[in-house]
Amino acid sequence: MQKSDFFEKVLKIMEKGYICDNCLGRQFAQLLSGLENKERGRAIRDFFAFLLEAGEELELDSSNFFSYKFRFSGLKGEKGKCVVCGDLFEGLDFYAKKAVEKLSGLEFSNFLVGTKLSGSLVRKEEDLWENVGIEWCEPMKSEVNRLVGKELEKESGKSVEFNNPEILIILNMKKKDVEICVNSLYIYGEYNKLVRTIPQTRWPSGKYKTSVEQIVAKPVLKKTKGIGSKFHGAGREDINAKCLAWRPFVLEITGPRKRKMNLKEIRDSVKKSKKVEVRKLKFVGSDEVEKVKSMRPDKTYRTIVKTEKDLDNKALKRLSLLKGKKIYQETPTRVMHRRADKLRKRVIKDIKWKKLGKKKLEIIVRAEAGTYIKELISGDKGRTYPSISELLGTKTEVKELNVIKIHREKA
Numbered sequence: 001m002q003k004s005d006f007f008e009k010v011l012k013i014m015e016k017g018y019i020c021d022n023c024l025g026r027q028f029a030q031l032l033s034g035l036e037n038k039e040r041g042r043a044i045r046d047f048f049a050f051l052l053e054a055g056e057e058l059e060l061d062s063s064n065f066f067s068y069k070f071r072f073s074g075l076k077g078e079k080g081k082c083v084v085c086g087d088l089f090e091g092l093d094f095y096a097k098k099a100v101e102k103l104s105g106l107e108f109s110n111f112l113v114g115t116k117l118s119g120s121l122v123r124k125e126e127d128l129w130e131n132v133g134i135e136w137c138e139p140m141k142s143e144v145n146r147l148v149g150k151e152l153e154k155e156s157g158k159s160v161e162f163n164n165p166e167i168l169i170i171l172n173m174k175k176k177d178v179e180i181c182v183n184s185l186y187i188y189g190e191y192n193k194l195v196r197t198i199p200q201t202r203w204p205s206g207k208y209k210t211s212v213e214q215i216v217a218k219p220v221l222k223k224t225k226g227i228g229s230k231f232h233g234a235g236r237e238d239i240n241a242k243c244l245a246w247r248p249f250v251l252e253i254t255g256p257r258k259r260k261m262n263l264k265e266i267r268d269s270v271k272k273s274k275k276v277e278v279r280k281l282k283f284v285g286s287d288e289v290e291k292v293k294s295m296r297p298d299k300t301y302r303t304i305v306k307t308e309k310d311l312d313n314k315a316l317k318r319l320s321l322l323k324g325k326k327i328y329q330e331t332p333t334r335v336m337h338r339r340a341d342k343l344r345k346r347v348i349k350d351i352k353w354k355k356l357g358k359k360k361l362e363i364i365v366r367a368e369a370g371t372y373i374k375e376l377i378s379g380d381k382g383r384t385y386p387s388i389s390e391l392l393g394t395k396t397e398v399k400e401l402n403v404i405k406i407h408r409e410k411a
């Protein structure tokens with residue numbers, strides 16, 4: 001680092017008209033920690049004022065020294081507007097006040113400030129950098145964010161959070177306005193679905209009156225006064241299958257006005273539906289959504305099936321051939337209208353059965369995530385192979401289907 005670099009940079013910056021302390025100091029933001037740019041700028045200006053007063057001949061715009069009382073140099077300057085920020089930093093209070101106004105009534109414990117600079121501010125900053133270099137500088141945005149952030153911390157008693165802020169406060173310099181973006185609230189839990197008549201998530205056509213999502217979200221929406229909900233499940237079961245194993249999910253509430261609530265009350269309130277139960281509710285960050293969605297646990301199903309022909313023991317024994325076998329499933333005819341036609345390969349990890357009648361069978365099967373169980377049983381007109389129907393040598397249909405275990409550990 002050369003001493004002259006610093007000196008020449010200051011000369012270059014101050015020869016072109018008035019520059020405020022913030023903008024001057026920001027070019028040297030990485031020099032000396034524990035100072036704000038405004039203090040850096042002031043110190044540099046003082047030093048150059050001394051030089052001028054002592055008789056140094058420097059090419060500096062006199063407006064930069066309007067506030068000094070020179071005894072010997074005879075220098076007189078008039079204050080202008082900062083050539084870089086247009087005195088933006090003098091007016092930052094306006095944004096802090098506006099933010100406080102717009103935050104009233106919102107419950108939050110942390111926030112983050114972001115700034116959209118106007119095109120002309122961006123250009124002026126770029127001009128400065130082109131002229132002086134960027135060796136020690138800090139971007140204008142980052143200074144604005146920090147200063148307004150600090151001010152808001154003082155005003156609101158809440159703290160700035162970089163990773164997972166509940167509230168995003170955008171200072172829009174072009175519109176001279178503040179935009180508040182309320183980030184979603186995320187609650188992790190695990191659910192049981194006790195009835196065969198509801199889907200996991202809201203059905204677009206309104207075909208089903210309610211869903212696991214709606215039942216779980218209802219009490220939370222009431223508490224949070226949120227705009228809406230999204231339900232992220234670790235897979236899903238058939239509409240007419242019960243889920244008697246605890247399936248992980250993350251409930252996302254968009255635009256919550258309140259964030260605090262007693263999750264035990266939520267759990268109890270869900271239980272009253274008699275359709276769904278939840279447990280292990282806890283507040284989590286948005287990253288939990290990906291974690292839950294990317295879970296690929298094996299599942300064990302208990303299913304009751306009916307066959308067309310009477311069952312014989314020889315045929316039943318053939319079912320053991322499925323254990324550890326890979327099966328092939330083309331997209332089931334029942335979901336063809338909404339899913340792409342693809343071939344899936346899934347492994348059947350275990351299978352057990354019990355004869356309940358001449359044409360009635362209980363089957364307990366553990367399969368990889370994403371196995372179409374109904375089709376494993378019926379064969380779906382040959383689109384799934386091998387299938388239970390094929391091995392039994394008779395048309396076989398599911399009468400009852402329950403998820404009884406979701407395996408977190410790998411088999």
Ligand SMILES: [Zn+2]
Binds near residue numbers: 019020086087
């Ligand atoms: Zn400035």
